[in-house]
Amino acid sequence: MAMETRVLRPEEWDVWFDHLELAFGGVPEAPEERALYESLTETERSLGVWDGEACVGSAGAFSFRVSVPGGALVPAAGVTMVGVAPTHRRRGVLTSLMRRQLDDVRAGGEPLAVLTASEPAIYGRFGYGPAAYTLALHVDTARVRLQRPPGADGVRLRLVDPERALDACEAVYAELVPGRPGMTARQPGWERQALLDPPSQRGGRSPLKCVLAERDGKAVGYARYRVRPEWNLSVAEGVVEVQDLDALDPAAYAALWEYVFGIDLTSSVRATKRPVDDPLLHLVSDVRRSRPRTLDSMHVRLVDLGAALEARTYGAPVDVVFEVEDDFCPWNAGRWRLTGDAKGASCARTGDPAELALSVRELGSAYLGGVSLASLAGAGRVTELRPGALTEASRAFTSDLAPWLPHGF
Incomplete structure (x- = not known):
């Protein structure tokens, strides 16, 4: 059959x-x-x-x-x-x-398809390129201290039931989404994912906790976390496992991290799925004892190449003709002229001579601004056909903030 x-x-x-x-x-x-x-x-x-x-x-x-x-x-x-x-x-x-x-x-x-890959090697042949990475940290809080920025004393912290705090947390998250590439706007029902806390899956950890950071009665940040109690010869060595921590300003951000660093009977903080340019790296007194590690996160596939490249803006003026290879979605293959700047962009087919040659996978990796075309060229995956075209395009595609996917799907 x-x-x-x-x-x-x-x-x-x-x-x-x-x-x-x-x-x-x-x-x-x-x-x-x-x-x-x-x-x-x-x-x-x-x-x-x-x-x-x-x-x-x-x-x-x-x-x-x-x-x-x-x-x-x-x-x-x-x-x-x-x-x-x-x-x-x-x-x-x-x-x-x-x-x-x-x-x-x-x-x-x-215009786009995105995924997180259980086996990254699988999806390149279908045109997906790793475009966002995630940072994992395991901080020795017995030895690492935080530098407090101005204004942290004006932040009020309040423990709240995660369910009751959900609307306030979602309002903070929604305000952050447009400012960082790779974040997804919450669709109805997706706010419930952050509250998943099956007792059968806790593995000795506490139930999910939530602390709100407030200023003038408004939520300006939140942290959701669990505590894993551990003892070594009667010495408390518990671990705080941070699930989410977001804030609207540096003072609230630092205050929340200071809170989780200082939870009693713990000696370390573990946080996964953090942005690779997390400001925490500049708050800690010792990055080495924070043990940062990066992994691939969001993979991007340009399905409608022209529409995708027109949907974003560019950090520097760009006018480049790409020769694009796309065997799996041949409607994207061929020459495309991208013209754009910080105000907008156009991308259309052209018969002009190619200036950069690459596959749709490389464009997917560079799309969110976290992977440079120059770096890909260093690996032999982008070919410069006009002197200067690589530098021009690489600068234009770069984002001020690293792309970040806060949660899986």
Whole structure:
């Protein structure tokens, strides 16, 4: 019997998700997390590959809006739930899913597709490039101190139930989104992801805690965290695990970090999914004892190259002709002239001589401004055909703030 690829029917969701759990190792999600993702699944954007009654492949997409340099929120398909059954690997299942999905994204008018990769090596062949990275820290708070910026004394900190503080936290988050590329505007229901706290998944940690930073009665920041108590020969060596920490100004930001650094009976703070240019790196007295480590986070695929490049602004004037290779989405291949600056941009097909040659994957990596075209050229992945074109384009694509994806999907 031939395998069938089709849009998921709502009544098939449990079978589809069971397949996904198997593809990711077979450990069941907590009931609370499973219920949340069932409510967030857009079944009309979810694909399944069926071999008889068995689901053997899956891919889905969320309808996101992603911040890009210049502050615009660009429609993007948040690619998710991708998995192939171990019995059906190397039979073209994943390729068929990526083909159908990108065709659907294009037909729906979204210029971008984005994803977080469980195995980064997989997605380059479909045109995705790593565009945002994340920073992980494990700070020895027994030895590392914070430098307080002016105004921190004027910040009021208040412990609040995470559920009751949700609206205030979301207001802070929404204000930050346009200012940093890579952040996603919350779609209805996604605010619940930050509150997931299944008791079965705590592993000895405390329930989720939330502290609000306030000034003049208004929330200007928040931190959500858990504490993992640990003892070594009767000496307290607990760990504060920071889930989220955001603030609207430096004083509130520092006050929140000072709070989590000073929690009693702890000697370290662990934070993952931080921006790679996190100001915390400049507040700590000893970066080495903060043990920073970077990992890839958001991968970007330009689905409509012209529309995507026109949707963002550029940090320096640019007028460059790209020769773009795109075997998987050939409608993007060919020569494109990008003209733009801090006010806007145009990108259209041209017959003019090419000045930079690269694949759509490199443009995806550079798109959010966190990966330089010059760096990619150093790896042999961008070729300069006109002297000066590489410097011009590389400067133009760079963002003041590093792109950052605060949460997974």
